[in-house]
Amino acid sequence: MSHTTSSNSALVSALVELQRLKRLDRTGWSLRGLPAGTESVAAHSFGVSVTAMLLADELVSKGIHIDVEQLLRMAILHDWAEARVGDMPRTAATYFGAEARKAAESAALADMVQCLKNRARYQSLHESYEERKSLEARLVKAADVIDLLVQVLAFERAGARGLDEFWEVAKSGDFKLEGDAQKLIQDLLAALLEERRNIVATTHVL
Numbered sequence: 001m002s003h004t005t006s007s008n009s010a011l012v013s014a015l016v017e018l019q020r021l022k023r024l025d026r027t028g029w030s031l032r033g034l035p036a037g038t039e040s041v042a043a044h045s046f047g048v049s050v051t052a053m054l055l056a057d058e059l060v061s062k063g064i065h066i067d068v069e070q071l072l073r074m075a076i077l078h079d080w081a082e083a084r085v086g087d088m089p090r091t092a093a094t095y096f097g098a099e100a101r102k103a104a105e106s107a108a109l110a111d112m113v114q115c116l117k118n119r120a121r122y123q124s125l126h127e128s129y130e131e132r133k134s135l136e137a138r139l140v141k142a143a144d145v146i147d148l149l150v151q152v153l154a155f156e157r158a159g160a161r162g163l164d165e166f167w168e169v170a171k172s173g174d175f176k177l178e179g180d181a182q183k184l185i186q187d188l189l190a191a192l193l194e195e196r197r198n199i200v201a202t203t204h205v206l
Contacts, residue, residue, distance in 0.1 A: 010115035017112060020083040021045065027089045029155075032162055039151060041082050047147035049075040052140050055184065059139075062180050070125070071136040077122060078129045078140060080112060081105035102130050132176055142175045142185045149192050156199050167196060 021042040029038040052075040056066045079087075085108050093101050109126045113119040128137045152166045170189045177185055 014116060017083050027087045031089055041079050041087055045079050048143045051143035051147050055139050055143055058184055059181055064180060067136055071139060074125045074129050074136060074140045077125060081108040084108040138175050138177055145169055145173055146188060153195055
């Protein structure tokens with residue numbers, strides 16, 4: 001087998017495995033009674049990528065330097081490991097421990113990309129995200145939470161209830177950001193909470 005054929009085979013294998021994320025349900029919704037197919041991990045990753053891009057564009061317009069390519073790569077691959085370890089809900093993570101979860105996901109990601117030419121880069125991006133080593137990583141984490149809350153808001157507008165706990169992160173989340181970046185995230189979270197209060201108020205009126 002030629003080197004090119006072997007490289008292409010590795011790419012195909014990786015792409016086939018990553019297809020699982022399109023069908024892998026976000027377990028947090030399932031545990032709260034929402035039907036199968038409510039949101040996949042891949043759908044969430046799309047939302048995180050879009051959110052991260054918009055956040056970056058806002059900050060770049062203010063003169064803040066952001067490596068947008070790095071940020072988008074990180075957003076796209078931050079949940080790749082779930083193709084092997086599944087989407088662990090917060091309740092399960094409490095029992096396993098944060099470090100055990102990180103170790104499992106890092107090992108899974110490493111195995112998934114081991115045959116790819118750029119495996120070291122993918123692993124480095126994943127590690128940076130997990131450790132919040134850069135402004136880009138911290139923005140992706142903020143985008144991860146914002147996308148979650150936008151999804152909760154959409155569900156509640158459609159009539160879903162019993163999702164109050166998800167809003168706690170909007171009040172207590174610390175993304176280790178400073179200056180304009182911190183203000184942008186705080187303002188977005190405040191706007192989401194205001195939208196949520198409007199839904200609650202309308203529900204009580206009805």
